[in-house]
Amino acid sequence: MKPLKNFTNSLKSDPNEFWATVKYLGDCLGYAKRGNILVHSEKDIINQLHKAKLPINSNTITELQLYFKLRKDALETASNHLMNLEQAKTLFYELKSDPALATIVNDIPFPKNKQKGEKRAYAYFTGIINMLTAYSIISKDVNRLTNINYDPRNLATYTTHEKLVFTSSRRFDGAIPAISNPKLVWEIKEYYYTTSFGSRIADGVYETQLDGFELKNLRKSQNITIQHVFLVDAYDTWWNQGKPYLCRIFDTLNQGLVDEVIFGDEVLTEWPKIIQNVI
Template sequence: MQQPASFWALVRSLSEGLGYTQRAPRGEPKGAGPLKTHTAKDMAHELTRQGLDPRLVLLDDKPTELGKQLEQYFIYRAQVLNDLVKPNLMDVAEAKALFDKVYARVNPPATCPIPNNKQSDEKRAPAYLTGLVNMLIYEAIGDARCNYSPSQLTTFTRQGVPLRTLARRVDGAFPSVVNPVAVWEIKEYYYTTTFGSRVADGVYETLLDGLELDELHKKEGVRAEHVLIVDARYTWWVCGKSYLCRMIDMLNMGLVSEIIFGREVEERIPVLAREWLARAAR
């Protein structure tokens, strides 16, 4: 969605002021309420409350063109989350079942790492989403070079001279962390029972990476695909719908190339990996 930065500033200000979700039912986690959409009148009241100009969205008691665009965007965002995202998010049992199915088919070699999660005791298990991503990439590209678990920062160069080095490590890079065609980040929180700052920070980390990659593309003409892969129904849908809204905003701002939710990995990762392989061969 091609919109100026001022449009996204309004999306953020209005979402923060009017709320991303309705109040959760009694006894439910904060954030469990239905997604909100906002009318131009709602937006005008909120802009007035914030000391901003309500005439941006409402003039002579009628929505302005900008007001209509914002109304449509908030409806679109809610529809995407309700119709496309929610059905694809998995719980740990569903993720394990999909992982086991793909593992049996791919039989990954040592060059395709399957890391464990960071849980202990009976919750100790493979990191299902990360394992799925790695296996599906391997199945699509075979023994082609790929860094499934970078241990250094991502750097883009020109004639051997660094142009940019990202501020933080990504979760994967193809074919390498030096001049990658694509980088990806994985956010899986199957065992999380509350939506804490660590989970929220993961979204802002992706935003930071996206801003750096966007600046690289605009200033140097160098583009790398930036893919975000997330899962855990309870964490994201029950507790963190406001952060799902922020993800959809990031996607439409062009700060991530694609967001893959839960079971979508089985269909989308092979398609993307083959595209990366073809692009790297040019």
């Protein structure tokens, strides 16, 4: 999923005010109800703003309603791509046995999840991403396989003119070509085994927003662009339990804090395009 084309640039209202209002209304009126993502009515928006003694601008109201409708439609479409555990597992093993990866499959890391007992298994979505990353690179140039950091153990840094101008607050889940002066960084959130939408999952969304603010500031202050991609999966966790956080992810994307969000099996078509464009 990419940001809504030209939406922010076409705003007649102030973008800072618009996004602050989106967040405020989400907090006060909610993001989802009875399993449905909400599209707030003009009446509800005006009443809430009036109650808080906030300015009411007709252009902003129109833009908010359009945005809420576009958000609902986009996320409902994206939900069709989210996989459950068995679907992710099946796809993982299909890719792992693909003859195209036969010569390098032993060099691709396949981390395990953090579960215990019989739930202990491969982190299927991460493994899928790692395989597609390697495959996308060897399809262009096998010699570039070394230009992947599948699991950075350090903070991202950027150096220019022999000066360190950026250090991230958090570690990313992957980087190309390296975690030092990366062109691309990514974050993965797969939650197949969760039975409830907990604070740890919610924190993952906020952490991505923090990363996005830092990278956006780097772009503005130093004119350095690092592509930032967010990959999520687990149908039950995100769609059945976490719709409010899907809305926040969509807002994060359209605020320019993430360049692209990939949902579940979208990774098969969208991730190779991103990799091949950046190498």
